[in-house]
Amino acid sequence: MKARGQALVLLAPLAAALLALFVLPQLLMLEASLGRRSAYGLVIHDWSALNYLRALDPLYVRVLLRSLGLAVVTTALCLALGYPMAYWLARRVPRRRRSALVVLVILPFWTSFLVRMYAWVFLLRTEGLLNTALAAVGLPALNLLYNDVAVVIGQVYGELPFMVLPLYASLEKLDRTLLEAAADLGAAPRRALWRVTLPLTRAGIVAGSLLVFIPSLGAYLAPDLLGGARTVTIGTLIQSQLVVARDIPFGAALSFVLTLVVVALLVAFRRPLRSTWSA
C-alpha cells in the first residue's frame, strides 16, 4: 500500500499535466469534430458524424494513404541508414569514444526542426548548394525541391536520431558471447547477423520504427516547406482546414482519424514494444 501511495504522489504532477494538456484538449477536439462550421469559422455545437463521413471521401482517404506511404518510406530509409550506423557505434567503436559519437547523433536537436528544414531548402533549391556544385562540374541542374523526394529527405534527416538511439541501445546491450556462440555453432558472420543479431535487437527496431513512423505520419513542417503546394499530406491538410479554410470541426475530425491510426499501430505492435521495456 505504501508503494502505491508513493506512486500516486510521484505520478500526480505528470497526471495533472497530461489531463490539462492532453486529455482535455482531446475531449474539446472530439466535441468540436462533431459540430459544424459557422459562417465566421466558429463551431456550431449540433452533434453529428458528418465530418467523419466526409473524411471517408476518396479524396481525403488518398491523402491519408499518401501520408502513410511517405511515412513508410521515411521509416524504411531511417532503418536502412540507422541500423548500420547504430551497429558501428555499438559494436565497432571503442567504448571510450562511443559517448562522444552518441552526442553527435543528438547534436542536430540543438537547432530547431524549423531551421533545419529551411537549411534543406537552401541546399536543395534550384540555385542551392547542390545545384551550384553540379553546375560547377558542368552537370545540368536537378529539380530537387518541392516534391516528395525533398519531403522524404527532410523527414529522414530529421527523424534519423529517433531511429539510431533505440537501435544503439539494443545493440549495445546485446551479449557478445551470443555471437561467439553462433560462430562456434557454424554461423558465418552474415548468417549470425540475420539469425541472432537482428532477432535479438527486434525490440530496438520496433521502438525506433514507431518513433520515426508516428511523427512522420502527421508531419507538417517538412511537407509544407520542402513539398510545396502540390504535396498534400494529412498534416498539411489538417493545417489548411484549421487555418486556411477555417473549418475547425473538419480539421478536428481529421486529427482524430490520425490519432486513431496511431493508436491502432501501437496496439498492433504492443507485444514487441513490451519486450523493449522489460528487456
Added chain:
Amino acid sequence: MRGALGLHGLRKAFGGVAAVRELTLDVRPGEFLTLLGPSGCGKTTLLRLIAGLETPDAGRVVISGRDLTDAPPHRRPVNTVFQQYALFPHRTVAGNVAFGLEMAGVPRGEIAARVEAALDQVRLDGLGGRPVDQLSGGQRQRVALARALVLDPDVLLLDEPLAALDLKLRQQMRIELKNLQERLRRTFVLVTHDQDEALIMSDRLAVMSHGRLEQVGTPDEVYERPRTRFVADFLGVRNLLPATVVSAGGGRVSLRTRGGAPLVALDDGGWPREGEVWVGLRPETLRLSADGAPAGALRGTVEDEVYLGDRTEWIVRVGEEALTVSQPARGSAPVRRGDTVAVAVAPEAVLRLRDDEPGA
C-alpha cells in the same frame, strides 16, 4: 586421426601482455584433457584459440590432422560449452539445440529427430518447448551441452562449465560429464580452476601458469609427483621448503631445510648430488606423535590446531619452519597447542620440486 588436437608453439598476447607463451600440447583422440590453472593463467585464451575465437600471434592449431590455424570459428569441427552458457534468449530449448544443425543445412525432419536425441542424452527430454529463461542453472548447462554435442564435434571444448552451479549439482555433473565422455569417446578439453574437478574427470591434466604448461600428466602422476613448485602449491602441497642436499647414496638423499630440519628422501634419480633444491611435503603424508618419536622424526612444538570435521590440521614449528600436518579426525594423537611433538616424514613422501619456469 579424428579428434586429435595438436597445438604447436602457440603464442597470444593482448596489448603487449602475454596470455599464452610458446605452448605446445598434443591431445589424443577420445581423451578427456583438463587445462587446470588459476584465473589469468591463459587457459581460457588457449581454449578460445582452439575454437578460433582468437587468432594466435604465432603457432599452429591442428584439429583432426588438418591445420585450421587460419580457419574462422564457424569452419572448425569444434564446439564450445561457454562459461555462462550463452544460450540464445530468443529461442526455445529445442531452438537452441537446433541452431547448429540449421546452420549446417540439415533437413528439417532430421533436425527434429537429432534435437530430440540430444536432449534425451542430457536428460532434458520433454523440455524442448520451454523458453530458456525458464530453466534452472543446471538445465541451462545441459542445454549448452546438448547444443554443442548435437553437432558431433571432433573436439568438445568446455569453459568452466560447472562453475555457475551449486556444490551438490557440480559434484553430480562431474560424474555425469565423465560418463558422457566415456560413452561418446569424443575428445573433451575442459578448462577449470578447480583441482577436484580436474582430478575426477580427466584422463590427463595440463597445469597452466602464466601462459605456459607447468606439467602434463595423468591425475595421479600430477597429484603424486608434481613437477614444479607452482604445481605442488596449486594441488595442495602445503609445505614448500628450500633445502640443501647434504649427502646422497644408497638410494637415499639427506637434506637439510633452510630452517635446519633434517630430511631423508628416496633417491629416484631426480635429485642432484649437491646444492639447493625445493622440497614439498603433503600435510596428509606427515605423521604426528606425542612422544616415543621414531628415529629420524622431526621434533617441534604445536603452534595451532584447526578442526576441519573429517580431519584436523596442526601447525608445528620445527626449528625455523612451520609445517602443516593433517591427520584424520578419528584416531589421531591427543595433541594440544604448546605440546612438544614428533613429525615423522616418510622418505617416499619427500617431493623434489623444480623451480618455476624462467620468466614466470
